[in-house]
Amino acid sequence: xxxxxxxxxxxxxxxxxxxxxxxxxxxxxxxxxxxxxxxxxxxxxxxxxxxxxxxxxxxxxxxxxxxxxxxxxxxxxxxxxxxxxxxxxxxxxxxxxxxxxxxxxxxxxxxxxxxxxxxxxxxxxxxxxxxxxxxxxxxxxxxxxxxxxxxxxxxxxxxxxxxxxxxxxxxxxxxxxxxxxxxxxxxxxxxxxxxxxxxxxxxxxxxxxxxxxxxxxxxxxxxxxxxxxxxxxxxxxxxxxxxxxxxxxxxxxxxxxxxxxxx
Numbered sequence: 001x002x003x004x005x006x007x008x009x010x011x012x013x014x015x016x017x018x019x020x021x022x023x024x025x026x027x028x029x030x031x032x033x034x035x036x037x038x039x040x041x042x043x044x045x046x047x048x049x050x051x052x053x054x055x056x057x058x059x060x061x062x063x064x065x066x067x068x069x070x071x072x073x074x075x076x077x078x079x080x081x082x083x084x085x086x087x088x089x090x091x092x093x094x095x096x097x098x099x100x101x102x103x104x105x106x107x108x109x110x111x112x113x114x115x116x117x118x119x120x121x122x123x124x125x126x127x128x129x130x131x132x133x134x135x136x137x138x139x140x141x142x143x144x145x146x147x148x149x150x151x152x153x154x155x156x157x158x159x160x161x162x163x164x165x166x167x168x169x170x171x172x173x174x175x176x177x178x179x180x181x182x183x184x185x186x187x188x189x190x191x192x193x194x195x196x197x198x199x200x201x202x203x204x205x206x207x208x209x210x211x212x213x214x215x216x217x218x219x220x221x222x223x224x225x226x227x228x229x230x231x232x233x234x235x236x237x238x239x240x241x242x243x244x245x246x247x248x249x250x251x252x253x254x255x256x257x258x259x260x261x262x263x
Contacts, residue, residue, distance in 0.1 A: 030056060
């Protein structure tokens with residue numbers, strides 16, 4: 001007689017938020033927001049300016065408190081911001097190892113810099129780096145902490161278009177290798193669709209839409225399904241679609257990068 005196979009318990013989520021709230025004075029920024037992110041899942045978060053995206057990310061990073069609800073996130077969390085936030089008086093390798101309390105911190109930093117393609121710049125100072133190189137160093141600084149949750153707050157917004165494409169490919173490569181859960185905050189609808197397993201839309205402090213993107217990577221703008229999903233997000237966010245709006249953002253602003261530095 002065949003015995004039934006045991007049913008394995010599902011893995012607990014890497015992130016679990018239950019009805020969290022955050023106020024600034026009379027302004028309700030997060031309004032009983034609930035969210036789960038699975039281990040290894042890549043999630044993008046869209047929303048207009050002031051919708052609460054960065055407040056949510058800062059709460060997950062432990063940089064801001066919540067006023068109500070429950071927040072559970074891994075202790076091993078790393079954050080990359082739009083500005084690389086490198087210490088200008090420290091060499092790149094020392095920036096990457098900063099705060100890592102392990103005997104092999106230096107070796108881990110060198111390994112992370114090699115992964116992001118900066119092994120030739122380990123002794124450079126931040127002022128000598130291009131915009132793309134500085135963000136590669138910021139990614140390496142996050143990787144060296146071996147995070148279970150990688151938080152990205154518009155990390156590529158200031159980069160030129162070609163550098164941004166290279167950084168998208170690098171981010172996906174690092175994610176596939178290390179498999180942290182990722183939350184990418186972005187104004188760029190195309191970026192969200194290109195990269196994420198799931199795209200969330202934040203409106204007035206709540207998740208108004210939760211859309212899986214189950215397509216294989218690499219994904220390509222111009223495909224019918226891509227354009228259909230982009231139009232859906234533009235409509236949801238109240239942004240009128242314009243001809244040639246390939247860089248149109250979640251708040252309707254033209255965010256075409258003007259920085260011409262390359263990686």
